[in-house]
Amino acid sequence: MSDKILEIQNVSKFFGSVIALQNVSMFVRPGQVTCLLGDNGAGKSTLIKTLAGVHKPSEGRYFFEGEETLFESPREALNAGIATVYQDLAMIPLMSIWRNFFLGSEPLKAGPFFDIENAKQTTREEMAKMGIDIRDPDQPVGTLSGGERQSVAIARAVYFGAKVLILDEPTAALGVKQAGVVLRYIVEARNRGIGVIFITHNPHHAYPVGDHFVILKRGQILGDYAKDEVAIDHLIQMMAGGADLEQLQHELAEATGRSD
Amino acid sequence: MTDERVRKVGLANRLLTRPEFGAFLALVVVWIFFAIVAFDNNFVSWTTTASILNRAAPLGILAVAVALLMIAGEFDLSIGSIVGFAGMAVMLLVTPADAGGFGLPVWIAVLIALVITLLTGFFNGVLVMATRLPSFIITLGSLFIFRGLAVAIPRLMTNRTQLGGFEDYDSGGWAATFATKMELGGAKFDIAIIWWIAIAAIGTIVLLKTNIGNWIFGAGGDANAARNVGVPVAKLKIALFMMTALAAFIVALIQATQLNSADSLRGTLKEFEAIIAVVVGGTLLTGGYGSVLGPVFGALIFAMVQQGIIITGVDGDWFRVFVGGILVLAVIFNNFIRQRASKR
Numbered sequence: 001m002s003d004k005i006l007e008i009q010n011v012s013k014f015f016g017s018v019i020a021l022q023n024v025s026m027f028v029r030p031g032q033v034t035c036l037l038g039d040n041g042a043g044k045s046t047l048i049k050t051l052a053g054v055h056k057p058s059e060g061r062y063f064f065e066g067e068e069t070l071f072e073s074p075r076e077a078l079n080a081g082i083a084t085v086y087q088d089l090a091m092i093p094l095m096s097i098w099r100n101f102f103l104g105s106e107p108l109k110a111g112p113f114f115d116i117e118n119a120k121q122t123t124r125e126e127m128a129k130m131g132i133d134i135r136d137p138d139q140p141v142g143t144l145s146g147g148e149r150q151s152v153a154i155a156r157a158v159y160f161g162a163k164v165l166i167l168d169e170p171t172a173a174l175g176v177k178q179a180g181v182v183l184r185y186i187v188e189a190r191n192r193g194i195g196v197i198f199i200t201h202n203p204h205h206a207y208p209v210g211d212h213f214v215i216l217k218r219g220q221i222l223g224d225y226a227k228d229e230v231a232i233d234h235l236i237q238m239m240a241g242g243a244d245l246e247q248l249q250h251e252l253a254e255a256t257g258r259s260d
Numbered sequence: 261m262t263d264e265r266v267r268k269v270g271l272a273n274r275l276l277t278r279p280e281f282g283a284f285l286a287l288v289v290v291w292i293f294f295a296i297v298a299f300d301n302n303f304v305s306w307t308t309t310a311s312i313l314n315r316a317a318p319l320g321i322l323a324v325a326v327a328l329l330m331i332a333g334e335f336d337l338s339i340g341s342i343v344g345f346a347g348m349a350v351m352l353l354v355t356p357a358d359a360g361g362f363g364l365p366v367w368i369a370v371l372i373a374l375v376i377t378l379l380t381g382f383f384n385g386v387l388v389m390a391t392r393l394p395s396f397i398i399t400l401g402s403l404f405i406f407r408g409l410a411v412a413i414p415r416l417m418t419n420r421t422q423l424g425g426f427e428d429y430d431s432g433g434w435a436a437t438f439a440t441k442m443e444l445g446g447a448k449f450d451i452a453i454i455w456w457i458a459i460a461a462i463g464t465i466v467l468l469k470t471n472i473g474n475w476i477f478g479a480g481g482d483a484n485a486a487r488n489v490g491v492p493v494a495k496l497k498i499a500l501f502m503m504t505a506l507a508a509f510i511v512a513l514i515q516a517t518q519l520n521s522a523d524s525l526r527g528t529l530k531e532f533e534a535i536i537a538v539v540v541g542g543t544l545l546t547g548g549y550g551s552v553l554g555p556v557f558g559a560l561i562f563a564m565v566q567q568g569i570i571i572t573g574v575d576g577d578w579f580r581v582f583v584g585g586i587l588v589l590a591v592i593f594n595n596f597i598r599q600r601a602s603k604r
Contacts, residue, residue: 074488075490078490084488092477092482092486092548093482094544095477095478095548099474099478103486104475104478104490104491106471106474112471113470114473
């Protein structure tokens, strides 16, 4: 088993008197998927932003590639190889796929000129490597489905050398089939040796792709389990804390019908 | 690079998805309309064509800069005021001291005025980025500020709001550069048309062929998303505000050399005319979509309608009704084709 590429130890984050995170520890290894599960208000967003360099932890330690690190900005984290794909901020709908793909990191030729042929070609190739078939790179991203958009964002992060990929609820707004598309790219990214942190509130999406599962509740870690240590119904129960058990059982019945 | 999953999209359809297509169509329709209605008034002639282009050029120069700014998601309502302000700055700096001016050599005056004008754009940009207020509000304020300054400062110093006699100070060929007329087919074409074409060409190349162009689309499409992937959105937008000020400065120089004077009220309403040209040209009001070529057509339509109404002898009062109508129609039409085109 390879070393942890990103790890936080006993991280807390306070906003004034509000304790958003308390004593949170978690890690991800290259070529593995760490699923971060939590219901709304569990502190997922704060944790993502702390990992992505937006927030600095109030307490605790942050390790990247074995060294203690403190990122000053998201850009710094990105340059180090920690790419974050936000649910709604991933893509610009009016721009074509290739323009989106290279936004902010455009390949240049002959001085100041954007190497457009290269950009289109690379976009097509990189998407193909992720197993997505883009028909026309000139297509505006707005005409893609939600799942395809997330996939473009993931492919972009992978292409630009992400070592750690943080995915903020990439499947939340998607239908079953679309979510399946995104889950496949998560596995693709993992197979290419990237450490993936997959944030979701849906255990049915997490369980098939995850290597281990971190459950966050009210700003604290409720548990950290390897896949062989935990069954999906147990995950669900811990996340929801026994609330609305009947509805959960109903969902569970549905889930067993379609998982794998 | 062929892919069996890309179906051949017809030429018509590919044209439909281009932002400037609607404006081009409108331009053709307006031209044909006047060519028929005003044929007896000599609409189809070198003279009328020259008049239209001469009218369109200064507006078109402004529209190119405003287009880039609007694609990046910001407005500049102060550009007309900056035209008046910049012209006044130049004239005030060259006017002799005994007439209340600074009496500087013309090239120094132009250089200083250029720096001051760029600072007005910098002021707009920094204020918009620092306050995070809509640029509509900020530049509405600077519309009044710069117009007010363009009236108040010359009045204070020279007791006038019009300063003439640029040719008396011109020793560096400024008039030759900005006000030469070129004979073609017996009609006189302003050199400003060449400036316009050059600026539009540069604008198009920047927008479509450079990384800065990609940032412009990104900043206007979603500033946060662009920032997240490392686009320097604030710097970019401040630079674009300075570019609109630069365009205003060039127009001010063209007018000062052509008319031999500066007037505090010059450029009034040009901000709206430029926005009309840009929007008629297919640029999305909310940013993220548009072209430079579209506003070029927009400026041409504007000038063509103006000239057409003048030569047909229709009461000039109707001009605004026409322009307003064309604006609304163009936006409805552009909206329609954009939605249609993006859905297939």
